[in-house]
Amino acid sequence: MGRGGRSRTQRKHFRQSRENVWKRSKSDPNSKPNDENQTQTNHTSWTPFATENSSFDLYYKEQNIVNEEEWEQFVTVLRTPLPASFRINSSTQFADDIRSQLENDFAHSLRDEVTEGGEKEAIRPLLWYPGNFAWHSNFSRMQLRKNQTLERFHEFLKLENEIGNITRQEAVSMVPPLFLDVHSDHFVLDMCAAPGSKTFQLLEIIHQSTKAGLLPDGMVIANDLDVQRCNLLIHQTKRMCTANLIVTNHEAQNFPGCRLNRNHEKIEPDQHISQLLFDRVLCDVPCSGDGTLRKAPDLWRKWNSGMGQGLHSLQVLIAMRGLSLLNVGGRMVYSTCSMNPIENEAVVAEVLRRCGGSVELVDVSSKLPQLIRRPGLKSWKVHDKGTWLVSCKDVPKYRRSVILPGMFPSGGSYQELVDNSNCSADMGDNISVCTNRNSEDGVQTIEEPVTHQSAEEVCDFPLEHCMRIVPHDQNTGAFFIAVLQKVAPLPATQEKSKSEIVEQNVEPLNPSLEDAQALKINSSESAIEEVCKAVPEEILNDNKQNTEDLEVSPVEEQDSKETEEPPIVENMAKKVPAKRKLQIQGRWRGVDPVVFFKDEAIINSIRAFYGIGEHFPLDGHLVTRNNDASHVKRIYYVSKSVKDVLKLNFSAGQQLKITSVGLKMFERQSAQEGSDTPCAFRISSEGLPLVLPYITKQILHASPEDFKRLLQDKDVKFADFADAEFGEKAANLMPGYCVVILNKGNRSATEPPKVDESTIAIGCWRGRVRLTVMVTAMDCQELLERLLIRLDPEKGASVNVDKSSNNVGGEVQPVPEINGKNDE
Numbered sequence: 001m002g003r004g005g006r007s008r009t010q011r012k013h014f015r016q017s018r019e020n021v022w023k024r025s026k027s028d029p030n031s032k033p034n035d036e037n038q039t040q041t042n043h044t045s046w047t048p049f050a051t052e053n054s055s056f057d058l059y060y061k062e063q064n065i066v067n068e069e070e071w072e073q074f075v076t077v078l079r080t081p082l083p084a085s086f087r088i089n090s091s092t093q094f095a096d097d098i099r100s101q102l103e104n105d106f107a108h109s110l111r112d113e114v115t116e117g118g119e120k121e122a123i124r125p126l127l128w129y130p131g132n133f134a135w136h137s138n139f140s141r142m143q144l145r146k147n148q149t150l151e152r153f154h155e156f157l158k159l160e161n162e163i164g165n166i167t168r169q170e171a172v173s174m175v176p177p178l179f180l181d182v183h184s185d186h187f188v189l190d191m192c193a194a195p196g197s198k199t200f201q202l203l204e205i206i207h208q209s210t211k212a213g214l215l216p217d218g219m220v221i222a223n224d225l226d227v228q229r230c231n232l233l234i235h236q237t238k239r240m241c242t243a244n245l246i247v248t249n250h251e252a253q254n255f256p257g258c259r260l261n262r263n264h265e266k267i268e269p270d271q272h273i274s275q276l277l278f279d280r281v282l283c284d285v286p287c288s289g290d291g292t293l294r295k296a297p298d299l300w301r302k303w304n305s306g307m308g309q310g311l312h313s314l315q316v317l318i319a320m321r322g323l324s325l326l327n328v329g330g331r332m333v334y335s336t337c338s339m340n341p342i343e344n345e346a347v348v349a350e351v352l353r354r355c356g357g358s359v360e361l362v363d364v365s366s367k368l369p370q371l372i373r374r375p376g377l378k379s380w381k382v383h384d385k386g387t388w389l390v391s392c393k394d395v396p397k398y399r400r401s402v403i404l405p406g407m408f409p410s411g412g413s414y415q416e417l418v419d420n421s422n423c424s425a426d427m428g429d430n431i432s433v434c435t436n437r438n439s440e441d442g443v444q445t446i447e448e449p450v451t452h453q454s455a456e457e458v459c460d461f462p463l464e465h466c467m468r469i470v471p472h473d474q475n476t477g478a479f480f481i482a483v484l485q486k487v488a489p490l491p492a493t494q495e496k497s498k499s500e501i502v503e504q505n506v507e508p509l510n511p512s513l514e515d516a517q518a519l520k521i522n523s524s525e526s527a528i529e530e531v532c533k534a535v536p537e538e539i540l541n542d543n544k545q546n547t548e549d550l551e552v553s554p555v556e557e558q559d560s561k562e563t564e565e566p567p568i569v570e571n572m573a574k575k576v577p578a579k580r581k582l583q584i585q586g587r588w589r590g591v592d593p594v595v596f597f598k599d600e601a602i603i604n605s606i607r608a609f610y611g612i613g614e615h616f617p618l619d620g621h622l623v624t625r626n627n628d629a630s631h632v633k634r635i636y637y638v639s640k641s642v643k644d645v646l647k648l649n650f651s652a653g654q655q656l657k658i659t660s661v662g663l664k665m666f667e668r669q670s671a672q673e674g675s676d677t678p679c680a681f682r683i684s685s686e687g688l689p690l691v692l693p694y695i696t697k698q699i700l701h702a703s704p705e706d707f708k709r710l711l712q713d714k715d716v717k718f719a720d721f722a723d724a725e726f727g728e729k730a731a732n733l734m735p736g737y738c739v740v741i742l743n744k745g746n747r748s749a750t751e752p753p754k755v756d757e758s759t760i761a762i763g764c765w766r767g768r769v770r771l772t773v774m775v776t777a778m779d780c781q782e783l784l785e786r787l788l789i790r791l792d793p794e795k796g797a798s799v800n801v802d803k804s805s806n807n808v809g810g811e812v813q814p815v816p817e818i819n820g821k822n823d824e
């Protein structure tokens with residue numbers, strides 16, 4: 001639930017060091033010695049990438065994406081590495097402490113350090129981001145790692161990132177969720193969500209003002225086509241400790257609608273929703289990613305205009321599906337990290353055309369005024385085979401399956417052209433051969449239409465409401481954002497025939513026009529196939545190098561049968577099939593279905609042992625992925641909103657392919673632990689903040705001194721606590737898991753404070769003669785630091801915790817004295 005931040009230990013290593021992308025082996029045959037930096041590196045085993053591409057220059061100059069006078073500044077900034085940025089998780093318990101540490105400690109102590117790019121400040125808040133929760137750092141990663149005086153700051157970043165209190169994220173990537181206007185009761189769909197930095201932001205917003213022991217009414221479904229990237233997403237969002245998230249694995253353009261047939265037999269009595277519709281949709285589509293050139297300079301070498309063009313149709317299909325799943329009155333943000341108008345304005349214009357007035361482009365110019373952005377383009381051209389095309393009228397017939405009318409500012413249709421013009425059906429086929437001055441090697445034979453050179457088109461839609469963020473305006477990457485509002489149901493002009501829908505195995509009896517529309521695989525299908533040819537596989541599949549925040553580490557912990565991450569299933573990303581079938585979860589290989597956990601004996605024993613009353617609802621909120629209750633190892637908690645969606649999904653025939661859901665709440669004790677305690681399940685550290693206000697047994701209140709002692713020593717004998725009464729109370733608990741709450745101030749342990757959002761608590765094991773902390777070393781360290789800063793700001797910042805502890809990276813501290821083994 002994000003409030004407590006006492007998440008399980010996250011994996012230790014960042015997946016990829018970013019500055020490595022600025023290096024490559026000299027043996028790389030594509031290395032071109034045309035960059036002045038390269039001459040400096042003769043004695044090393046790597047050289048920087050060539051950061052130029054003539055096709056890129058010609059393309060974007062022609063598209064006028066910046067004024068002529070700015071061009072040099074634009075490309076100069078594009079050629080410099082991207083500064084680091086990070087965000088404080090605003091819903092974490094320690095958000096204010098972390099912000100004040102940055103403002104009052106690091107911003108001053110780092111002031112004299114040399115920064116990259118000649119910027120004055122070492123670190124500074126991004127002023128356009130609400131609440132000073134997002135920060136820009138002018139240190140390169142290399143500096144952070146190598147410079148001794150920066151070590152404390154580097155350690156701080158690493159620790160807080162792993163704990164989930166901060167997230168490293170490219171500044172521009174933080175923008176789209178801010179324009180989505182998410183409320184805590186909204187149902188939000190993040191269509192292309194991996195690796196999950198924006199999902200994390202959406203969850204933060206949903207959880208922001210949640211009170212202790214309660215969950216927001218809203219929820220997020222985070223979807224991605226790529227299974228491996230779904231695992232990154234799961235790993236990333238786990239740090240949020242949320243019960244309001246479902247992670248799914250679908251083609252976004254075919255995301256299931258889970259619409260119930262009115263006569264459906266399986267409708268449950270308390271079925272609250274009959275169709276999966278959303279209040280907000282984030283459509284952060286796969287794109288060519290040239291806005292990330294500063295972070296992924298290898299793209300300079302690969303860039304060509306076909307990369308963006310090849311993705312246009314898929315982007316339109318995904319956006320249309322998003323709009324069809326949106327409630328009337330709902331909002332969708334469409335975004336890319338590409339600068340190409342074919343992936344940006346052209347997609348927005350085509351979507352507006354298809355929606356015929358039911359969707360509007362929202363003017364958000366008054367929002368986030370400190371964010372420097374530029375209006376969307378109203379005019380652009382399509383580049384194909386060395387030729388600039390300004391209208392679909394200019395497209396030769398043989399290219400019409402690839403260069404679509406929707407790519408042009410005025411759109412149009414090839415059929416209309418044939419019907420309405422005096423042109424003959426073979427219009428546009430009059431081909432001549434000329435020399436292409438734009439090609440990389442200078443001379444290339446191309447075919448060019450000569451009959452119809454039209455006047456430059458200007459789009460009628462108010463595309464100036466779209467936002468372009470360019471790198472040299474505020475030292476960032478490039479990004480494109482459009483905010484769309486659904487004002488009426490979508491028109492039914494593209495409805496598929498019923499038989500086709502039945503064939504697709506979706507909503508067989510009562511297909512909504514909207515769903516049918518979005519499921520339509522139209523003439524652009526052939527263009528999608530073209531995508532596979534035109535776009536390098538890694539870009540089509542997952543933008544691995546080009547999307548933000550790949551700095552999350554891979555999920556390493558895959559445990560036995562009852563795993564929450566699915567085993568690798570067939571990578572559907574590799575295919576963009578012409579005929580798509582929505583798959584049903586039960587039919588997917590290797591993915592265990594989500595089941596509601598209903599074993600009353602176990603639920604009652606948990607309630608009884610921890611004294612959890614009926615105020616804390618468990619019925620219908622507990623799920624597992626194992627039908628056999630006696631073998632269930634972990635029980636997950638889901639919010640009411642997620643519960644409703646799961647019920648709908650069951651009734652609708654399990655259309656959703658769920659790869660992860662729920663907050664880990666209860667974990668079975670190992671056989672050895674369990675033999676000593678009457679309750680087979682302990683409370684997981686992720687779940688503890690949510691259930692804490694409802695626990696009435698197995699709970700202790702410690703003074704700051706004894707709490708600190710526990711965190712430092714990890715296990716303390718009852719007799720050794722400073723407060724003898726506390727030690728006595730600990731000895732009087734039942735053996736097994738218990739909770740220790742930090743008393744505010746120095747009040748005695750007999751005065752139990754009221755649990756609220758600021759309450760700090762940890763799980764412990766009550767053994768025969770001692771209490772042992774059941775929190776990861778990482779969490780202990782972070783908690784201890786926060787505690788010491790609060791108690792003694794001077795000393796707190798330099799606390800050093802023994803990291804050699806044997807549970808670094810593990811879920812909980814081992815319990816050394818179970819069965820009296822280590823008792824003296």
Ligand SMILES: C[S@@+](CC[C@H](N)C(=O)[O-])C[C@H]1O[C@@H](n2cnc3c(N)ncnc32)[C@H](O)[C@@H]1O
Nearest residue numbers: 192193195196197198225226251252284286542
């Ligand atoms: C730009 S990235 C998304 C970045 C993400 N929103 C974030 O903020 O971390 C695009 C994602 O789309 C996924 N993708 C590609 N094709 C897709 C499709 N047809 N449906 C759903 N996801 C797709 C890729 O795997 C990739 O993770």
